[in-house]
Amino acid sequence: MLTDELRQELQARIAAAITPREAAVDVLKVLQSHYGWLTDEAVEEAAALLGLSPLQVDELATFYEMLYRRPVGKRVIHVCDSISCWAMGGEPLMAHLAKSLGIQPGETSADGLFTLLPCCCLGNCGEAPTMMVGDTLYGRLQPETALEILQKERTTITKEERP
Numbered sequence: 001m002l003t004d005e006l007r008q009e010l011q012a013r014i015a016a017a018i019t020p021r022e023a024a025v026d027v028l029k030v031l032q033s034h035y036g037w038l039t040d041e042a043v044e045e046a047a048a049l050l051g052l053s054p055l056q057v058d059e060l061a062t063f064y065e066m067l068y069r070r071p072v073g074k075r076v077i078h079v080c081d082s083i084s085c086w087a088m089g090g091e092p093l094m095a096h097l098a099k100s101l102g103i104q105p106g107e108t109s110a111d112g113l114f115t116l117l118p119c120c121c122l123g124n125c126g127e128a129p130t131m132m133v134g135d136t137l138y139g140r141l142q143p144e145t146a147l148e149i150l151q152k153e154r155t156t157i158t159k160e161e162r163p
């Protein structure tokens with residue numbers, strides 16, 4: 001459920017946009033941050049705020065790979081599988097992360113902390129292979145350095161955030 005404060009913040013964002021639709025992705029990102037993922041309730045709230053149908057919002061939410069319509073871990077790891085990263089070791093990087101987390105790409109670790117997802121180019125091709133953890137981009141990765149990054153990320157997840 002939205003707080004009055006959050007609802008007002010979203011209404012202000014929409015009012016500042018040229019059209020409500022222009023603010024849609026922004027609104028969805030805020031709601032995702034609030035709920036942890038885009039629940040049906042979040043989609044319906046976004047639709048009501050934006051003056052769109054839930055189906056129109058759902059179409060947007062399922063188009064963008066950084067919007068999640070299923071539950072995810074506290075940190076989502078996006079591993080780039082586009083050409084530069086693939087050529088520079090993206091595949092073994094993904095395999096190493098999957099093995100270390102005990103999951104397959106697309107799944108969430110048993111402790112609920114990490115979801116591992118392949119993704120298209122992250123715009124960091126010059127530093128391939130690349131992954132993004134939460135909102136932070138990491139390049140020139142070796143499998144071992146990627147695991148060190150996850151270890152550090154683990155320590156940043158607060159007790160309140162933990163499932």
Ligand code: FES
Pocket residue numbers: 080081082083084085086120121122123124125126128129130
């Ligand atoms: S190909 Fe991986 S960041 Fe562009």
